[in-house]
Amino acid sequence: MDLAQQKQRALDALDLRAPQLAALGDAIWDRPETSFEEHFAARTLAAALEKAGFALTWGLGGLETAFSAAFGTGGPTIGILGEYDALSGMSQRAGALAPDPLVPGGPGHGCGHNLLGVGSLGAALAVKEYLAATGAPGKVVYFGCPGEEAGAGKAFMARDGAFDGLDCALCWHPGELNAATSARCLANCEVLYRFTGRSSHAASAPHLGRSALDAVTLLNTGVQFLREHIIPEARVHYAVTDTGGYSPNVVQAYAEALYLIRAPQRSQVEEIRARVDDVARGAALMTGTQVECRFVKACSELLPNHTLAGVMGENLAAVPLPLYSEEELAFARAYCDTLPAGGGTLAAMAGQLGPAGKALAEAHRAEPIHNFVVPAVGGEAFLSSSTDVGDVSWLCPTAQIMVATMAAGTPGHSWQRTAQGKSSIAHKGTLYAAKVMAASAIDLLQRPDLLRAAGEEHRAQLAGRQYLPIPPEARPIAVRGAQSES
Numbered sequence: 001m002d003l004a005q006q007k008q009r010a011l012d013a014l015d016l017r018a019p020q021l022a023a024l025g026d027a028i029w030d031r032p033e034t035s036f037e038e039h040f041a042a043r044t045l046a047a048a049l050e051k052a053g054f055a056l057t058w059g060l061g062g063l064e065t066a067f068s069a070a071f072g073t074g075g076p077t078i079g080i081l082g083e084y085d086a087l088s089g090m091s092q093r094a095g096a097l098a099p100d101p102l103v104p105g106g107p108g109h110g111c112g113h114n115l116l117g118v119g120s121l122g123a124a125l126a127v128k129e130y131l132a133a134t135g136a137p138g139k140v141v142y143f144g145c146p147g148e149e150a151g152a153g154k155a156f157m158a159r160d161g162a163f164d165g166l167d168c169a170l171c172w173h174p175g176e177l178n179a180a181t182s183a184r185c186l187a188n189c190e191v192l193y194r195f196t197g198r199s200s201h202a203a204s205a206p207h208l209g210r211s212a213l214d215a216v217t218l219l220n221t222g223v224q225f226l227r228e229h230i231i232p233e234a235r236v237h238y239a240v241t242d243t244g245g246y247s248p249n250v251v252q253a254y255a256e257a258l259y260l261i262r263a264p265q266r267s268q269v270e271e272i273r274a275r276v277d278d279v280a281r282g283a284a285l286m287t288g289t290q291v292e293c294r295f296v297k298a299c300s301e302l303l304p305n306h307t308l309a310g311v312m313g314e315n316l317a318a319v320p321l322p323l324y325s326e327e328e329l330a331f332a333r334a335y336c337d338t339l340p341a342g343g344g345t346l347a348a349m350a351g352q353l354g355p356a357g358k359a360l361a362e363a364h365r366a367e368p369i370h371n372f373v374v375p376a377v378g379g380e381a382f383l384s385s386s387t388d389v390g391d392v393s394w395l396c397p398t399a400q401i402m403v404a405t406m407a408a409g410t411p412g413h414s415w416q417r418t419a420q421g422k423s424s425i426a427h428k429g430t431l432y433a434a435k436v437m438a439a440s441a442i443d444l445l446q447r448p449d450l451l452r453a454a455g456e457e458h459r460a461q462l463a464g465r466q467y468l469p470i471p472p473e474a475r476p477i478a479v480r481g482a483q484s485e486s
Contacts, residue, residue, distance in 0.1 A: 006134055007130065010133070063476055066143075074137035080441065082116060083113045086113065086114075094423075095422070099415045110415070113149075113174075121142060130442050152298060154392055159474075176345055178401070185389075187262065189270065191296060194294060196289060196290045202250055220238060259276060303393040303461055311399070312440045316401060335406070344411075370404050407420065
């Protein structure tokens with residue numbers, strides 16, 4: 001049996017696992033768990049890998065719900081990244097065509113991570129089949145990565161050496177089109193500002209009170225003025241996570257705000273963070289309160305690897321696309337009808353692809369599912385989102401794909417995305433993603449020259465720069481109410 005046949009046999013084995021993968025994704029959708037609380041999802045995925053012969057290691061990065069599952073001996077070592085955390089406030093009934101939370105205010109898989117972790121698991125199983133059948137040297141390691149949405153779990157794992165020794169890392173993300181992207185993502189940092197003042201009767205003794213809520217208001221006002229004086233690529237978001245109570249006749253003694261700061265480079269994020277810290281200290285000084293500036297998490301900018309992206313792009317084109325029934329197309333059209341016109345990832349990418357991209361977007365504008373492969377997207381473009389995959393990309397060559405698992409134009413972190421997370425369209429996209437990642441990993445195992453080229457590109461891109469890990473004293477915090485870092 002030649003190399004191509006060995007590769008195809010491993011991919012064909014995934015078709016037999018399709019029902020298992022669909023059931024795993026649905027089970028995790030049914031039990032949404034937010035950052036660092038994904039005990040059911042982590043155990044479920046780890047049990048499937050252990051049953052298949054993978055060796056488990058728990059507690060990576062000091063995170064209870066982080067694990068690795070390894071199979072094989074010798075080199076090279078290829079990592080496959082999986083995620084499984086849900087978003088707070090994104091509960092939604094599966095298949096519903098209007099907002100209909102299963103649990104009002106409860107969590108839900110509004111970013112598709114119930115599919116992400118399972119698709120990556122499928123890829124790892126297929127690579128294991130290839131290694132076991134051929135006896136070829138090499139190792140595949142599945143990384144169960146918690147807390148992407150509000151905790152940057154991979155940054156904690158990277159700081160503590162979880163990804164050391166990898167020759168490369170591959171991953172994917174559910175979306176509404178199929179593409180191997182080489183665009184960069186923004187670095188970010190999240191800080192919790194906690195103000196402590198003194199309570200008092202707001203009418204009879206207001207002079208005795210020191211309002212923490214006033215301090216939060218002044219912080220937000222100061223940062224609003226600061227936005228004019230930072231680089232235009234940066235973003236500063238906030239949420240008031242505690243207003244100090246519900247009684248207007250009480251001077252609020254406690255209040256807090258959670259800030260998320262983004263910029264193209266981690267060093268720029270740190271510069272802006274220092275200025276926001278100063279604004280918070282000024283707000284405390286003006287109100288006679290005390291402030292604690294508590295680091296929550298940070299992630300580095302994503303360093304794309306064009307060599308690996310090329311390999312994944314070739315396999316996106318080589319692996320047969322899913323086939324959809326008339327019922328599935330009608331299902332997707334129904335969700336398209338709930339969406340505002342002119343949005344979607346394809347329209348956003350069109351500008352990066354120039355006239356050809358605009359023509360592509362126009363040609364597929366009316367399709368309910370984007371069932372084609374978008375040409376390679378890259379250059380020096382920055383996506384305005386962030387991902388803790390960026391931390392992995394500083395340690396080894398890293399690439400990821402986006403795969404259609406939902407109706408065209410479905411925005412991220414929306415009730416529509418949650419509602420489509422158990423559909424047959426989602427299941428078919430997950431299987432396709434698993435095959436593309438597995439095919440890419442097998443190509444890299446069969447072609448050492450590709451891994452060498454990816455490594456050379458990675459070293460050239462670093463140009464002597466060193467990875468900046470999060471502070472050693474930082475500990476993961478499950479901040480409820482924080483929607484996402486992506």
